[in-house]
Amino acid sequence: MELTAGVTTELSGAEITIRCLQEEGVEFIFGYPGGAVLPLYDELFKQEKVKHILVRHEQAAVHGADAYSRSTGKVGVVLVTSGPGVTNAVTGIATAHMDSIPMVIVTGQVPTHAIGQDAFQEVDTVGITRPCVKHNFLVKDIKDLAVIMKKAFYLAATGRPGPVLVDIPKDVQSTKTAYFYPQSVTMRSYNPVTKGHSGQIKKAIQLLMEAKRPMIYTGGGIVLGNASAELTQLVRTLGFPCTNTLMGLGGYPASDPQFVGMLGMHGTYEANMAMQNCDVLLAIGARFDDRVIGNPKHFFQEDRRIIHVDIDPSSISKRVRVDVPIVGDVREVLQEMNRQLAAAKERPDPAAIKSWWTQIEQWRSRDCLKYDRASKIIKPQFVMEKLYELTKDMDLFLTSDVGQHQMWAAQFYKFEKPRRWINSGGLGTMGVGLPYALGVQLAYPDATVACVTGEASIQMCIQELSTAKQYRLPVKIVNLNNRYMGMVRQWQQFFHGNRYAESYMDALPDFVKLTESYGHVGMRIDKPEDVEPALKEAFGRKNDLVFMDFITDQTENVFPMVPGGKGLSEMILV
Amino acid sequence: MENEPGALSRVAGLFSARGYNIESLTVAPTEDPSLSRMTVVTSGSDDVIEQITKQLNKLVDVVKVVDLSDGDHIERELMLVKVRASGKDREEMKRMADIFRGRIVDVTEKAYTIELTGTGSKLDAFLEALERGVILETVRTGASGIGRGERILKVS
Numbered sequence: 001m002e003l004t005a006g007v008t009t010e011l012s013g014a015e016i017t018i019r020c021l022q023e024e025g026v027e028f029i030f031g032y033p034g035g036a037v038l039p040l041y042d043e044l045f046k047q048e049k050v051k052h053i054l055v056r057h058e059q060a061a062v063h064g065a066d067a068y069s070r071s072t073g074k075v076g077v078v079l080v081t082s083g084p085g086v087t088n089a090v091t092g093i094a095t096a097h098m099d100s101i102p103m104v105i106v107t108g109q110v111p112t113h114a115i116g117q118d119a120f121q122e123v124d125t126v127g128i129t130r131p132c133v134k135h136n137f138l139v140k141d142i143k144d145l146a147v148i149m150k151k152a153f154y155l156a157a158t159g160r161p162g163p164v165l166v167d168i169p170k171d172v173q174s175t176k177t178a179y180f181y182p183q184s185v186t187m188r189s190y191n192p193v194t195k196g197h198s199g200q201i202k203k204a205i206q207l208l209m210e211a212k213r214p215m216i217y218t219g220g221g222i223v224l225g226n227a228s229a230e231l232t233q234l235v236r237t238l239g240f241p242c243t244n245t246l247m248g249l250g251g252y253p254a255s256d257p258q259f260v261g262m263l264g265m266h267g268t269y270e271a272n273m274a275m276q277n278c279d280v281l282l283a284i285g286a287r288f289d290d291r292v293i294g295n296p297k298h299f300f301q302e303d304r305r306i307i308h309v310d311i312d313p314s315s316i317s318k319r320v321r322v323d324v325p326i327v328g329d330v331r332e333v334l335q336e337m338n339r340q341l342a343a344a345k346e347r348p349d350p351a352a353i354k355s356w357w358t359q360i361e362q363w364r365s366r367d368c369l370k371y372d373r374a375s376k377i378i379k380p381q382f383v384m385e386k387l388y389e390l391t392k393d394m395d396l397f398l399t400s401d402v403g404q405h406q407m408w409a410a411q412f413y414k415f416e417k418p419r420r421w422i423n424s425g426g427l428g429t430m431g432v433g434l435p436y437a438l439g440v441q442l443a444y445p446d447a448t449v450a451c452v453t454g455e456a457s458i459q460m461c462i463q464e465l466s467t468a469k470q471y472r473l474p475v476k477i478v479n480l481n482n483r484y485m486g487m488v489r490q491w492q493q494f495f496h497g498n499r500y501a502e503s504y505m506d507a508l509p510d511f512v513k514l515t516e517s518y519g520h521v522g523m524r525i526d527k528p529e530d531v532e533p534a535l536k537e538a539f540g541r542k543n544d545l546v547f548m549d550f551i552t553d554q555t556e557n558v559f560p561m562v563p564g565g566k567g568l569s570e571m572i573l574v
Numbered sequence: 575m576e577n578e579p580g581a582l583s584r585v586a587g588l589f590s591a592r593g594y595n596i597e598s599l600t601v602a603p604t605e606d607p608s609l610s611r612m613t614v615v616t617s618g619s620d621d622v623i624e625q626i627t628k629q630l631n632k633l634v635d636v637v638k639v640v641d642l643s644d645g646d647h648i649e650r651e652l653m654l655v656k657v658r659a660s661g662k663d664r665e666e667m668k669r670m671a672d673i674f675r676g677r678i679v680d681v682t683e684k685a686y687t688i689e690l691t692g693t694g695s696k697l698d699a700f701l702e703a704l705e706r707g708v709i710l711e712t713v714r715t716g717a718s719g720i721g722r723g724e725r726i727l728k729v730s
Contacts, residue, residue: 126580131591135634138580155634188729189576189637314628317621 013142013173014039017106020149022049023181026077028068028442029053029106030061034081035121036108039173044079053442053471056463058085060435062092062105063461067432067439069101070422071397073226075156076103076439082110083121086128091429093163094132098426099247100224102161104152105133111171112140125167134162142175150185159192160312161224192311196328196336204307204324205340207280212352213359214240215278217263219292220247220425221285221310221330223418228252230334231284237341239353241360243271245286247425250415260360264292265562266407269368269571272562274360276302276569284309285330288319289426290564296320298567309333368560368573369411377553378528380405380480383535384412387450387478390535394448397440399423401433401457404486407558409452431460437475438468448539450476455505455549456485465518468545476538477547479511482554490557494572515547526551577603577610581635585612588633594618594626598651598694598716609637609729613718615694637729646722652689653697654679655704656711659686663708674700685710693717 011019017040021029030053033041044052055061058080065076076096080089086107096103110119126138135155137148145168152164208214216238222231228251235242235258242252243263252259261268263275275281275293281304286292293299296319308315308322309330316325326333371381398413399422400406406423415421422440424432437451458479468475480486488503512522521544525534531550538546559574575581582601589596594616601612616626623641630639642649655676659667660683671678671688674696680687690700694717701709721727 127583130580130584130587187634190634312632314625314632318625321621 009179010176011179012039012043012176013139013145013168014043016142016145016177016179017149017168017173018043018047018050019179020146020181021077022047024075024153026050026075028065029077029079030055030064030068030439031079032058032061032081032085034085034108036082036110036170037079037085037173039170040079040106040108040168052079053467055435055467057461058088059092059431060438060461060464060467062089062096062103063429063432063435064439064442065103066092066096066101067399067422067436068443069096069103070099070436071419071440072443073224073419074102075153076101078103078105079107080105081108081121082125083123085121086123086125090128090132093129093165095424095427095429095432096163097132097134099220099424100161101163102156103163104156105163105165107165107167108173109138109167109169112169113171115169125165129165132163133165134160136165136167138167139169139172142172142177145172145177146179146181147185150182151187154185154187155190159190160315193313193327194311194329194332196309196326196333198336200324200326201333201336201340204282204326205337205344207305207307207324208238208240208282209344209346209348211240211278211280211348213277213279213356214238214282214348214353215274215280216240216242216282216284217245217275217286218242218248218251218284219245219286222248222251225285225311225330226418227285227331227334228418230331230338233338234334234341237338238348241274241357243267243275245292245425246410246423248286249410249421250418253416254414255416260364262410263568265294266411266558266560267562268364268411269366269560269573270360270363272560272568272571273363276567277359279304281306282309283307283322284334285311287315290319293320294562294568294570295565298570301567366573370574371556375528375553378526378531378550380408380482380550380552380556381412382528383478383480383531383550383552384408384452386531386535387452388413390532390539391448391450394539396420397422397437397444397447397449399433399436399440399449399451401451401453401460402428402430403454403457403488404482404490404556404558405452405454405457405480407487408480411558430457433457434461434464434468434475434477437477438464438471438473441473441475442471448476450478452478452480454486455479455481455483455508455511462514465515465520465545469519472543474541474543474545477545479547479549480552481508481511481549482552482556483508484554486556487558493557494561494563511547511549515545520545520547522547522549524549524551575610575612575633575637576635577608578635581610582612584633584635585614585630588629589614589616592625592629594622598714600716600718606729611727613642613716615717638727640721640727642719642721645725647719647725648722649693649717649719650691651694651697651717652691652715653700654713655688655690655701655709657686657688657704658684658708658710660684667708670700670703674703676700
C-alpha cells in the first residue's frame, strides 16, 4: 500500500473517523447511538458537514443508507453501536451485500482490553458479519484508522461494489494520533479488472452478427455500473429484444417496443419464452440466478451460445457454462462493443430477425398480465396500473417491500430510467420498503417517492414512520392490504394443498389511526372507483406522508409463475 | 495472502459457506513477514475447482491463487506417529520406519515416535502397513505444495 499526499495534525480516533467521512464527501450517516460509539457521536455533534439521520431501529439505518446509495450511486454510510446495534444491522448489511450495494458501516466495539471477555454489549462483529460483507476491519491500532477508512470507501465503491464494515473499539476512538488522510490507496491483493478483453469483445460481436434468434438479458450490473445509455444504444443498433431482471429494471426504458418485460419466476411470457428459445444470448451484469432461469438443466435443453459480461469473474460460469466470458466494467465493455459495432460492415440477417420478432409478438399477444378489470373488489394490479398512469410524468422513485406487491409493481410499473426502482432482490428482505423510501427522499428532497408494500412487510419496519416525521419526509405509502402474507399464501395454495399455515394476518392495526398517531395522513380505500381519486389526493399532498391502505382481493395470485425447480418455459399462466 | 488476523477464517469460512470440500489446510508466514502462504487440498469437478479459485481470488486478503495440480509439483506432509514398541514389535517398528525413510524422534521403553514426511498417500501407506493395534496416536500437518522447476509463486 502506498500513501500519497495528506495533512498532519494530532486527533482522537473519533475525530479522525468523522474527518475521514467529511473527506469522502459523506452527506448523511444513518445510525443509532449507544455506549460503544459515544465518542463518535460527540464528534458528530461538534460539526455540521455530515448530517446524522436517527432511525428507530438499526436495521432501518442500514436500509436507509442502502437506498441512498441505490438511488444516487454514492456510498451509503451507517453508524451503529456494538452488540445488539450490530446484530440488528446484520439483516440490512446482508441485504446490501446480496445486491452489491456500496456501503461503509462504522460500528463501535468494546475497548480492546475487554475484547474476548464477554463484556457488556460485546459480539464478534467481524466474525458475525464476515460472510455478508465485501470486507471488514477491526481497528486495533489508532495509527491504522485513517488508512482503513480510506480502504473501506475504496473497496466499497470499486470492482463489484459491496458493504465494508469498520469495527472501532471505544478506546481507539479516544486515543490520539497524528492525522493523515491518504488521497488514494492501492492494495496488492485487490485489483479489479475494468477493461474487457478486446479479443473476447470481438468474438461476442461476431456471435451477435450470426444470431438468428438473439436475446439481450441484463441485470443490476447495468444500474450499478451506470451503463444504461450504452446498453440502450447497443440494443437499438442491433434491433434485438431486451429483457431486464428484477434488479435491472430501468436499465433499459420499459416503454420501448424492444423491451419484452422482466424475465424470471414472475417474468412475462414473452421474456421467458424468448430467453428459453434464443440461439445467442448476451447477458450483461446479471448472474443467471435461480429466480431468473429456473432449473438450469431445463434451460440447457435448448442449444444456444452465451456471451456473459460481468465485473465479477466468479459470477461467470457459476450456474451456467458460457461460450464467451468477458470480465470487465459493463460500461467500458458496452462502449467498446458499440465502437466495434459501428465499425463493423456486417449486420445480422434481417429476415431471421424479422421472423424472430414475429414469434415474440405472438408470445406478447398472449397478454400474460391480464386480470379481472371489472372486479368489484380492488385488484392489486389495478392499483399498480393507476399508480403508473398518475405518476409516470413525475420521474417517480418507487421502493417496494418483498412479496406479491413487489412482483406486481415490477410487472406493471414501467421504469424508464435506472435507479428509480429500489427493492431487495437477492436477499428478499421484508421491511425494506419504508426505510428505503426515506433514504431516497433524503437524497432527493424535491422528488416524489412512493413505497409499494403490503400489510405484512410494512409492519416489519413500521416504527420508521417516526423517523419520517422527524425529518419531514413526505413519502407516499401504497399498502396493498390483502390480510395475507400473499406470496406465502400463493405458494401454500399451489404447492401445499391450500393449507394456509400461519400466513393469515390477524389482529391488524387500523393503519389510518396508526399513521395519524405518528403525525401523518392516513387513507383507507376499499372500492375500485375510489382508487384513482385517492392516489390523486395523496400525490397532491406534497408535504405530507400519506399512508394509503388499499383493501385488496385476498385471493389474487401473481402470474405468470415458474414454479421452483421448473424450467423457464413451464410457466403457470392465468 | 496478507498476513492479517482473520485471513485464515475468511478462507475457511468461504469453504464452509459455499459447501466446498476441504481435505487439509496449512498456513504459515513466508520469508516476507507481511505475507502468509496457504496450501489447501480440496476436490471437485473442474467447474467446482474453477469456482473455488475465483471465489478465493475475490477475498480481499488473498493476493494470488495457483492450482498446483495444473502442472508438475511437489507435495509434502509431515506425520508424527506414536507406536507401541515393546517386545517383538520394537525391532519391527524400527524396520518399518527405515523402509519408509521415517525417523524415530522419541524413544521410551514402550513406545517410539516416528517422524515421516511425504505425500499424503505415502503417509497413508505407512499407516496401512502397520498393524492397527500398534498405533497409539497420529498427528498430520496436511499437505504443503510447491511447483517444480522454474514454476514460482511469488508476489511481484
